Amino acid sequence: MDSITGIWKxxxxxxxxxxxxxxxxxxxxxxxxxxxxxSQGQSIKADKISIKNHDLFIEFNKINGKFQGIFNSSTxxxxxVWTQGNQDFDLSLQKTQTPVExxxxxxxxxxxxxxxxxxxxxxxxxxxxxxxTLTYPNITPPYPALILISGSGAEDRDExxxxxxxxxxxxxxxxxxxxxxxxVDDRGVGESTxxxxxxxxxxxxxxxxxxIDFLKKQKEINQNKIGLIGHxxxxxxxxxxxxxxxxxxxxVLMAGPGLPLKQILYMQGELIARANHMSEExxxxxxxxxxxxxxxxxxxxxxxxxxxKIRKAITEEFKDVKDxxxxxxxxxxxxxxxxxxxxxxxxxxxTYDPKEALRKVECPVLALNGEKDLxxxxxxxxxxxxxxxxxxxxxxxxxxEIPNLNHLFQxxxxxxxxxxxxxxxxxxxxxLEIIGDWLMKQI
Numbered sequence: 001m002d003s004i005t006g007i008w009k010x011x012x013x014x015x016x017x018x019x020x021x022x023x024x025x026x027x028x029x030x031x032x033x034x035x036x037x038x039s040q041g042q043s044i045k046a047d048k049i050s051i052k053n054h055d056l057f058i059e060f061n062k063i064n065g066k067f068q069g070i071f072n073s074s075t076x077x078x079x080x081v082w083t084q085g086n087q088d089f090d091l092s093l094q095k096t097q098t099p100v101e102x103x104x105x106x107x108x109x110x111x112x113x114x115x116x117x118x119x120x121x122x123x124x125x126x127x128x129x130x131x132x133t134l135t136y137p138n139i140t141p142p143y144p145a146l147i148l149i150s151g152s153g154a155e156d157r158d159e160x161x162x163x164x165x166x167x168x169x170x171x172x173x174x175x176x177x178x179x180x181x182x183x184v185d186d187r188g189v190g191e192s193t194x195x196x197x198x199x200x201x202x203x204x205x206x207x208x209x210x211x212i213d214f215l216k217k218q219k220e221i222n223q224n225k226i227g228l229i230g231h232x233x234x235x236x237x238x239x240x241x242x243x244x245x246x247x248x249x250x251x252v253l254m255a256g257p258g259l260p261l262k263q264i265l266y267m268q269g270e271l272i273a274r275a276n277h278m279s280e281e282x283x284x285x286x287x288x289x290x291x292x293x294x295x296x297x298x299x300x301x302x303x304x305x306x307x308x309k310i311r312k313a314i315t316e317e318f319k320d321v322k323d324x325x326x327x328x329x330x331x332x333x334x335x336x337x338x339x340x341x342x343x344x345x346x347x348x349x350x351t352y353d354p355k356e357a358l359r360k361v362e363c364p365v366l367a368l369n370g371e372k373d374l375x376x377x378x379x380x381x382x383x384x385x386x387x388x389x390x391x392x393x394x395x396x397x398x399x400x401e402i403p404n405l406n407h408l409f410q411x412x413x414x415x416x417x418x419x420x421x422x423x424x425x426x427x428x429x430x431x432l433e434i435i436g437d438w439l440m441k442q443i
Contacts, residue, residue, distance in 0.1 A: 003073045004033075004051055008093035012082055019421070021082070021091065022099040023058060023067070025049060037065075038099045056080070067091065102163050106426040108172040114138055119182075120191060123210040130207060131191025132157050132184030135175040136220055144225035144249075144443045145180040147211045149204075151232030151255075152349070154196040157183040159231065162421035166231070166408060169426045170435075177436050180221055182211055197340075200348035205240045212247050225249050225443050229435070230256055232376060232407065235367075236354050243360035250442045252435055253367040255376045255407050258384030260353045262294060264376060271374040275416035289317045297341050297350055310338055358385060359392035366398050366438045368431065370405025372415030398438065402431055 009022040023046075025035040033049040037060060048059040051071065056078055058067045069080020069091070076095035081088050117134045136143050148167045150159045158165035171181040187194030187207065208228065215221045227250040230238030235256015242248040257264050269290060273283045292313045300306040314334050340346055367385045369378035378401045386399045406412035409431040410423045 003076075004056065004071055007096050007099050008078055009096045009099065010091050010093040012089040012091050022096075023093065024099055025058075038102065043102070069093065103424045104163055104165070104426060105424060106169045107165055108168065112172070112175075114175045118191075119214070121210060121214040123207055126194060126203060126206060128187060128194035128207075129192065130184050130187075130210065132182055132211075133171070134180065134182050134218075135171055136180035137175055137178050139178060141220040142222035143178060143180040143220055144227070144439075145182065145215050145221045146174060146227050146229055146439075147208060147215070148181065148183040149208060149228060149230040149234030149237050150186060151234055154189045155186050156190050157185045159183075161408070164408065164420070164426045166427055170229070170432070173432050174436060174439070177440065179439065180215070180218075182215060184211060197343045197345050199345055201236060201240060201352055202348075204237045205244070208237060208241045209245060212241075212245065216247070223247070227251060227439070227442065229254065232256070233349075235376075236261070236352065236357075239354065239357040239361050239365075242363055243357040248363055250364040250439070251361070251366075252439070253365065253385065254409060254431075254435075255369050255373055256367060256381070256385065257354050257376055258358065258367075258381040258386075258388060260355075262350050264381070265294075265350075266290060267377050267380070268375050271377065272417060275374055275414055276418070285317050289313060293341055294350055297347055303342055306342055307338055310341065314338075355384060355388040358388035361389065361392065361394055364396040364442055365389060365394065366400075366435070368400050368402060368409075368434065370407060370409055370412070370415070370431075371401055371403045372405060372412050373407045374415045374417070375407040400434065402428070402434070405431060 005025050005027050007022060007024050009020070011018050011020045019039060021037065021039040023035055023037055025033060027033050033051070035046045035049050035058065037044045037046065044060055044063060046058050047061045048057070050057050054071045056067070056069050056071050060066065063084065065082065065084040067080055067082050069078040071078050078093040080091055082091040114135055114137045119134045120129055120131045122129050148170065150167065158168040167183045171183050175181050184207070185192040187196045187199055189196065212226055215226055216223050226247060228238040228241060228248055229252040230236070231254040235253040238251045238253060238256065242251050266287065269286055270283060273286060293310050296306045296309050300309065311334065314337070367382060369376065369382050371378055382399050382401055386397070389397045404411050405428050406415040406419065408420055409427045410420065410425045411428050412419050412423060
């Protein structure tokens, strides 16, 4: 038992991306094993670890992952397979003294040179409670304030992804510049109640409006200088709120969509597929399948019938695909895709055109995209945002494409999603400077 405890390090090849991985295994005085996995910037506690003879089994329910391997005490190795969903990856582990290192140098550490408060407030119309963090500077109030709005998916207040915490870094940077900053857990995440997947853009806008009302009640806040910063899908919500609420003084769109969201999904799918070196045949299959699925999502009101049709379409399109590392070739991945596209959130998302709200935005706007963004392509979306603002008569805006940045505003080589975890930088200092300087002009 003693020799299986310790740190084990290896790497897997996931669709051409080399991903370092390590397990830390401990035992208590009674021989009970516990441990964790460190990979892609995340540390995840194991739900189950067992060893019988030389067979090791580790399970991680949170990420639907498990490792099975054969332990060799004489060579200090464990040879096995990592499984996530129905995808298998060969994984050889070597005993070491140090785990995979998570390098995120921009994440700030306490004590902070400003005030930080854990806050909760109710969205009474939705019958939910939202939990978040409010930071404000140690200077004489009142302060201009910002609400950070996260991208798609159920995100925590720091918008944590691959060990990066973009909203923590952004809030820290802006609070040091003199802003109060509110960042909030999405519905059903952390200290917020409710259900993210059942919400729509209007629901998320309602949550942001509730955040504005909360800030207006804080004596430290300048009620005439409350702005919004939306990242990705948050860049849809920010203009929607600003178009309906004169209390919004300015907005920043970080990789915010300007094109109809269905069109972005088509572009995104193709760009990511090419970055992952998918064949032209499979790219065509993927696009055809997207068109079929989106048609059923839009036109078939009966959920059970829509599910049956989508499942049949996926099975038909990928029945001859042998590469198990590709999407939609396992039962788990198919089920997850169907659940997502038939959710109220996605049905609303699919038919939404951001230009309608953008035309009604009267406050100052800063719209930024990274040149290498594969999820919300820069040129096409920035052009659409500019055209929408102009057609609505807004002349106080700035639209900027920043070279060499990806969707997370990291300095990137290709912009591929597989790079996100490997890049140490959380947000480019250049992007932080541009946002900070523009906001300072607004106040």
